[in-house]
Amino acid sequence: MSPRWFTLDRLIALVILIIALAYINASFNIRMLPFELRQPFKPNTYPLAIGTLTAIIAFLVTIMPPATEEPGNGSKGGDTEGWREFDWLRFAVFFVLMIVYATFLRAGGFIPSTIVFLFLGSLVLGERRVWISLPIIAGLTAGLWYLVTQVLGIYMPAWPSGLAGSFGQSAQIVSAATPLVLGA
Amino acid sequence: MLEGFMTGLAAALSFKAIAMVVVGCLIGTFIGMLPGLGPMSIIAIMIPFAVSLGDPTTSLIMLAGVYYGAVFGGSTSSILINAPGVPSTVATSFDGYPMARAGKAGKALTIAAISSFAGGTIGAILLTMFAGPLAEFAKTFWSAEYFALMVAGLTAIAAFAGRGQVLKAILMVLVGLMLATVGQGALFNQARFTMGVADLESGVGFVTLIMALFALPEALFLVLNPKKGNQEGDGQDKEIKDLRITKEEARKIAPVIGRQSIVGFLIGVMPGAGATIASFIGYATERNLASPEEREQFGKGSVKGLSAPETANNAASTGSFVPMLTLGIPGSGTTAILLGALIALGVTPGPALIDKNPKIFWGVIISMYLGNVVLLVLNLPLIPYIAKLLTVPRAYLIPFVLFFSLMGAYIGQNNVTELYLMIGLAAVATLLRFADFPLPPIIIGFILGVMLEDNLGRSLRKFRDLDWMYERPVTLGLLIVAVLFVLVPLATDWRARMGRAKQTAQGD
Numbered sequence: 001m002s003p004r005w006f007t008l009d010r011l012i013a014l015v016i017l018i019i020a021l022a023y024i025n026a027s028f029n030i031r032m033l034p035f036e037l038r039q040p041f042k043p044n045t046y047p048l049a050i051g052t053l054t055a056i057i058a059f060l061v062t063i064m065p066p067a068t069e070e071p072g073n074g075s076k077g078g079d080t081e082g083w084r085e086f087d088w089l090r091f092a093v094f095f096v097l098m099i100v101y102a103t104f105l106r107a108g109g110f111i112p113s114t115i116v117f118l119f120l121g122s123l124v125l126g127e128r129r130v131w132i133s134l135p136i137i138a139g140l141t142a143g144l145w146y147l148v149t150q151v152l153g154i155y156m157p158a159w160p161s162g163l164a165g166s167f168g169q170s171a172q173i174v175s176a177a178t179p180l181v182l183g184a
Numbered sequence: 185m186l187e188g189f190m191t192g193l194a195a196a197l198s199f200k201a202i203a204m205v206v207v208g209c210l211i212g213t214f215i216g217m218l219p220g221l222g223p224m225s226i227i228a229i230m231i232p233f234a235v236s237l238g239d240p241t242t243s244l245i246m247l248a249g250v251y252y253g254a255v256f257g258g259s260t261s262s263i264l265i266n267a268p269g270v271p272s273t274v275a276t277s278f279d280g281y282p283m284a285r286a287g288k289a290g291k292a293l294t295i296a297a298i299s300s301f302a303g304g305t306i307g308a309i310l311l312t313m314f315a316g317p318l319a320e321f322a323k324t325f326w327s328a329e330y331f332a333l334m335v336a337g338l339t340a341i342a343a344f345a346g347r348g349q350v351l352k353a354i355l356m357v358l359v360g361l362m363l364a365t366v367g368q369g370a371l372f373n374q375a376r377f378t379m380g381v382a383d384l385e386s387g388v389g390f391v392t393l394i395m396a397l398f399a400l401p402e403a404l405f406l407v408l409n410p411k412k413g414n415q416e417g418d419g420q421d422k423e424i425k426d427l428r429i430t431k432e433e434a435r436k437i438a439p440v441i442g443r444q445s446i447v448g449f450l451i452g453v454m455p456g457a458g459a460t461i462a463s464f465i466g467y468a469t470e471r472n473l474a475s476p477e478e479r480e481q482f483g484k485g486s487v488k489g490l491s492a493p494e495t496a497n498n499a500a501s502t503g504s505f506v507p508m509l510t511l512g513i514p515g516s517g518t519t520a521i522l523l524g525a526l527i528a529l530g531v532t533p534g535p536a537l538i539d540k541n542p543k544i545f546w547g548v549i550i551s552m553y554l555g556n557v558v559l560l561v562l563n564l565p566l567i568p569y570i571a572k573l574l575t576v577p578r579a580y581l582i583p584f585v586l587f588f589s590l591m592g593a594y595i596g597q598n599n600v601t602e603l604y605l606m607i608g609l610a611a612v613a614t615l616l617r618f619a620d621f622p623l624p625p626i627i628i629g630f631i632l633g634v635m636l637e638d639n640l641g642r643s644l645r646k647f648r649d650l651d652w653m654y655e656r657p658v659t660l661g662l663l664i665v666a667v668l669f670v671l672v673p674l675a676t677d678w679r680a681r682m683g684r685a686k687q688t689a690q691g692d
Binding site: 008009011013019026030031032033036040041047051057060088094095098099102105106114118121123125126127144 | 233236355359361362371372407577578579580584586604607616620
């Protein structure tokens with residue numbers, strides 16, 4: 001086997017193989033009621049079947065000779081061409097932003113968290129004209145809050161708990177975050 | 185059947201339904217034009233809104249409108265800025281973009297719109313004719329046939345996966361099937377594979393999975409690759425005027441439309457093959473059928489070359505509703521999402537749909553006629569104005585797409601764990617894209633997974649062993665087809681791989 005063997009798609013297939021084996025193991029450990037044990041179709045019958053099939057196919061993908069010259073390097077995807085020059089840092093920043101947003105969505109209140117999320121997002125993507133972006137984002141967030149809570153009927157606290165209705169507080173959060181990001 | 189048809193007609197012609205067709209088409213056209221957002225993401229984003237409408241018929245009519253609106257919008261960006269938002273409109277850009285560059289953008293848009301309209305409408309006529317009888321036939325199916333049908337539907341994805349992708353596509357289907365078993369199913373009392381996480385007991389949210397597989401990676405790819413879809417400035421200065429086409433051009437595209445709407449529809453009906461394959465086959469067929477001097481024009485702004493993929497992809501989109509409405513089997517990623525939306529609305533898809541919910545069955549089909557008219561008479565004249573909106577700066581667009589994705593998942597399951605799950609799955613999906621794993625099979629597997637297990641379970645409980653697999657002719661036939669769907673492309677693939685391996689060995 002040449003070093004080429006170790007491509008991204010094979011690595012992924014290997015990970016799927018491990019997951020499939022764990023899945024099969026978990027299938028054996030599903031707790032069943034006494035009557036279910038005597039049934040021809042148990043809660044783990046189907047999981048065992050698809051788990052085994054997954055393991056076999058994943059194994060085949062890891063040992064198959066390559067289909068294209070450079071599998072896993074996006075040889076025909078088009079999307080992934082030139083991946084070395086991609087902006088991976090910005091990509092990572094967005095993941096962190098999403099996780100932080102998800103964490104603070106409830107505790108921080110919908111309106112402040114969303115404004116901060118959209119604002120930092122636009123900042124990372126190169127919008128430096130804060131005096132333009134902030135009012136736009138604040139206005140749109142108000143519209144989104146109306147859409148989510150009134151039109152779609154989802155319960156969502158607008159402000160941080162305990163500070164209901166305190167506009168000053170949320171404005172502080174935003175204005176405190178602004179110089180931090182601009183400086184960085 | 186006529187009675188059901190009339191119920192559907194009444195539902196489709198209600199004020200609310202008509203308004204939703206218009207809204208769906210407009211939103212679909214607009215978002216479909218934006219770079220990096222395909223029909224699947226758009227429909228996923230619209231699901232919470234659709235559910236809030238309350239009535240499944242209206243919801244599905246709206247989502248279907250969003251679907252063909254997005255296909256229409258995708259061809260617009262293919263023509264104007266050579267940036268197909270969707271794979272199914274890639275072939276449209278071959279001749280549409282050269283026409284726009286030659287100053288005939290208006291004409292190109294009109295030809296695309298007329299072709300789409302004709303393809304969609306002829307598709308809808310065929311759908312009206314065949315959906316009823318097919319559903320009647322499918323009603324004779326028992327769980328055993330239904331199980332075999334789903335296996336065939338799932339393996340068909342492999343058959344159309346393309347070179348070197350067969351095993352990868354099957355693997356992705358299986359990943360979808362495995363994901364579907366997480367949580368508490370309708371079949372058994374206990375939740376499975378939750379790894380002790382209480383929030384997982386309700387299973388992986390369907391909207392969560394679509395957002396993670398399509399909307400988030402598409403938006404994040406725009407973050408990753410600053411060059412992608414950045415040709416927007418290119419289209420701005422181009423004046424879109426003179427939407428008229430000549431008699432001569434109409435005469436040229438008429439036979440193309442006739443052929444490609446039927447071929448496209450048939451390709452769309454087959455599970456696994458959808459609008460993308462239909463558009464490429466349509467383009468290639470018309471190129472081969474054209475006279476030598478006309479063939480020269482292909483790729484340089486041929487009206488036939490523009491009309492063929494546009495007719496075929498719309499006819500195929502309509503055709504893909506056949507297995508979805510009559511059998512409850514999604515033939516493409518998009519119809520899988522629509523099917524999931526139907527389930528989310530509390531409607532059980534399958535052959536019984538036509539009897540139990542004739543309003544939905546016929547309402548959606550009839551609304552398609554209307555939707556195609558909306559696209560032609562309402563959206564086409566609006567295109568020059570909508571195209572101006574293409575200037576929405578990315579610094580705003582991407583954070584908003586991410587916001588809508590997160591909100592969609594949150595609304596679906598109402599817990600924050602779901603958001604972390606989605607972000608994690610999005611990272612996995614991005615990685616899978618880099619390794620050339622096809623993603624739509626995951627969603628098709630996920631949607632069919634529950635029904636697959638249910639039907640296997642019913643068959644096994646009824647017959648106690650596996651004899652039903654070869655004792656029932658329809659079941660056996662479908663299973664043989666399923667095996668062939670895997671083996672034939674696999675054999676071709678294997679031969680190609682071995683040939684290449686031998687070549688490299690000799691070359692060293």
